[in-house]
Amino acid sequence: MTALRRTSIGFARGLLYAGLAIVAAVQIFPLAWLLNFSFLKSGDFYGSYLLKWPEPFQWKNYADAFRFGHVPAYLLNSILVTAIVIAVTIAVSMMLGYVIARVPWKWNKLLMGLVMICMIVPIYSTLLPNFFIFTNMRIIDSYLVLILPNIAFAIPISVFVIIGFLESTPRAIEEAAVMDGLGLTGIVFRIIFPISKPVIASVAVLTFMSTWNEFIMAVTYIRSDVFKTLPFSLIQFTGQYASNYGAQFAVMTIIALPAVLLYILFTEQITNSLTAGAVKG
Numbered sequence: 001m002t003a004l005r006r007t008s009i010g011f012a013r014g015l016l017y018a019g020l021a022i023v024a025a026v027q028i029f030p031l032a033w034l035l036n037f038s039f040l041k042s043g044d045f046y047g048s049y050l051l052k053w054p055e056p057f058q059w060k061n062y063a064d065a066f067r068f069g070h071v072p073a074y075l076l077n078s079i080l081v082t083a084i085v086i087a088v089t090i091a092v093s094m095m096l097g098y099v100i101a102r103v104p105w106k107w108n109k110l111l112m113g114l115v116m117i118c119m120i121v122p123i124y125s126t127l128l129p130n131f132f133i134f135t136n137m138r139i140i141d142s143y144l145v146l147i148l149p150n151i152a153f154a155i156p157i158s159v160f161v162i163i164g165f166l167e168s169t170p171r172a173i174e175e176a177a178v179m180d181g182l183g184l185t186g187i188v189f190r191i192i193f194p195i196s197k198p199v200i201a202s203v204a205v206l207t208f209m210s211t212w213n214e215f216i217m218a219v220t221y222i223r224s225d226v227f228k229t230l231p232f233s234l235i236q237f238t239g240q241y242a243s244n245y246g247a248q249f250a251v252m253t254i255i256a257l258p259a260v261l262l263y264i265l266f267t268e269q270i271t272n273s274l275t276a277g278a279v280k281g
Contacts, residue, residue, distance in 0.1 A: 038249035061246035069233035078230040097162030118156035145221035165199040
């Protein structure tokens with residue numbers, strides 16, 4: 001390899017690293033900005049600077065968020081709703097994905113088509129119809145109005161991801177299980193679930209992020225404080241003539257932190273499961 005070629009490769013590699021560093025900085029900056037502003041006084045928000053060192057750090061913003069924003073109660077509601085949505089979505093999606101990917105059935109293509117159609121339906125296009133349906137069912141202003149729509153819209157993308165994963169896995173283990181007398185339910189829960197931990201982690205994280213941050217449906221269907229989720233804490237600091245921006249940024253930081261941590265912890269599983277089945281042979 002000549003010196004010129006080595007120089008060209010080094011230069012190209014340097015450009016690649018520089019480009020990746022710029023992309024990473026652009027992605028990280030909103031989180032840094034959010035965290036920075038959560039420690040500022042409300043009067044410090046007006047200025048030409050993008051970031052400002054807090055002098056001093058306004059820990060009071062977080063204290064106000066917990067005290068006046070009802071963060072503990074709303075946080076428990078968010079955890080309850082999100083946990084139920086994730087559990088049901090994983091169970092239903094695994095069974096449906098296995099049927100489409102593995103079970104020879106004449107309606108498989110139709111079922112897969114329905115899943116694909118459901119993926120392109122915007123969730124908020126169902127806001128008004130669901131409101132009337134839930135009102136007639138007398139379940140408006142309850143946990144169910146948050147759980148049911150989130151499950152319905154999380155299942156299609158979850159099934160799509162799971163099918164891609166199952167199509168890249170060998171059938172030999174399942175065939176051996178059938179020869180040992182294991183039924184369909186046993187295969188799904190005793191064979192498929194254990195070997196599908198990466199895709200289950202991906203589905204859980206994706207479902208978590210869509211459910212945890214949801215606010216439009218919640219503010220439409222929920223009125224009682226007992227059922228409100230964490231994003232409602234933002235409203236507590238919005239007034240007609242003034243707002244407590246510091247506390248609002250503190251609440252937004254609290255909301256964003258779990259999603260960021262989960263995504264960092266499960267980045268590899270998400271990437272592997274989303275690319276599973278992309279290359280065959």
